[in-house]
Amino acid sequence: MGRQPCCEKIGLKRGPWTWEEDQKLMNFILNNGIQCWRLVPKLAGLMRCGKSCRLRWMNYLRPDLKRGALTEPEEDMIIELHSRLGNRWSKIAAHFPGRTDNEIKNHWNTRIKKKMKLLGLDPLTHKRMEATPDSESKENQHGLEDQETVSSSKDGQMWQKAEGGMVSCTYDDYDESCIKNLMMGGSAMAQNTESLGTWPMDPFQNWIDNPFLWDSFNHFDYRFC
DNA sequence: AATTACACCAACCGCTTGGAG
DNA sequence: CCTCCAAGCGGTTGGTGTAAT
Numbered sequence: 586m587g588r589q590p591c592c593e594k595i596g597l598k599r600g601p602w603t604w605e606e607d608q609k610l611m612n613f614i615l616n617n618g619i620q621c622w623r624l625v626p627k628l629a630g631l632m633r634c635g636k637s638c639r640l641r642w643m644n645y646l647r648p649d650l651k652r653g654a655l656t657e658p659e660e661d662m663i664i665e666l667h668s669r670l671g672n673r674w675s676k677i678a679a680h681f682p683g684r685t686d687n688e689i690k691n692h693w694n695t696r697i698k699k700k701m702k703l704l705g706l707d708p709l710t711h712k713r714m715e716a717t718p719d720s721e722s723k724e725n726q727h728g729l730e731d732q733e734t735v736s737s738s739k740d741g742q743m744w745q746k747a748e749g750g751m752v753s754c755t756y757d758d759y760d761e762s763c764i765k766n767l768m769m770g771g772s773a774m775a776q777n778t779e780s781l782g783t784w785p786m787d788p789f790q791n792w793i794d795n796p797f798l799w800d801s802f803n804h805f806d807y808r809f810c
Numbered sequence: 811a812a813t814t815a816c817a818c819c820a821a822c823c824g825c826t827t828g829g830a831g
Numbered sequence: 832c833c834t835c836c837a838a839g840c841g842g843t844t845g846g847t848g849t850a851a852t
Contacts, residue, residue, distance in 0.1 A: 601820070623837070640821065675840060690841070691819050
């Protein structure tokens with residue numbers, strides 16, 4: 586038994602993509618757009634499965650991708666978003682134009698997790714972990730408590746810290762206020778970062794300036810399937 | 811210079827979701 | 832409704848580069 590493979594894998598290439606493969610996929614999508622990933626490798630002359638092509642395009646070839654390491658403000662915002670969205674990387678990535686869910690997920694697993702542990706925070710719950718000898722100063726405790734601005738119950742209800750106590754809010758409500766807060770430099774964690782005022786506007790500007798605008802593919806609306 | 815340990819990230823796997831028929 | 836299938840998504844793996852010994 587078991588699940589059927591997503592595609593016929595016999596004879597298909599796996600592993601790292603070559604420059605030639607990238608060119609083929611890039612040229613095909615730029616000329617034809619994407620209508621059906623399963624047909625893309627066949628029509629583009631690639632010995633890959635559609636899923637692999639999709640991933641390569643989404644995570645590496647897309648012209649609107651922002652290259653380079655994630656910045657401090659981006660990192661802070663990831664932490665903030667993760668505290669209420671959990672491991673929903675695509676939702677988190679949606680707040681970062683030009684960044685992929687895979688990139689954010691990798692960054693979380695390799696760096697942010699470690700950083701949080703060093704700060705005495707549980708990366709899963711974003712709450713303080715069991716007190717350790719060097720994390721017990723009152724100053725530290727105060728600072729960390731202030732970061733616990735939101736929690737969610739099992740039924741998905743969000744509770745946001747407000748004057749006079751906790752108030753309930755929807756994910757969307759919280760989303761708005763959180764982003765606004767970060768944009769205005771209102772987050773305690775983001776306040777230390779100098780470039781916050783220009784972000785995330787810059788990636789958006791890049792998008793506008795980019796000659797390979799994603800929108801430019803919209804006119805490729807004829808069907809392959 | 812060689813070996814080992816570690817960090818990073820691209821790519822894969824398999825489950826879930828959503829739309830078409 | 833129900834079934835099927837493509838796409839989306841998140842967890843995990845494995846290859847590669849670099850630092851430490």
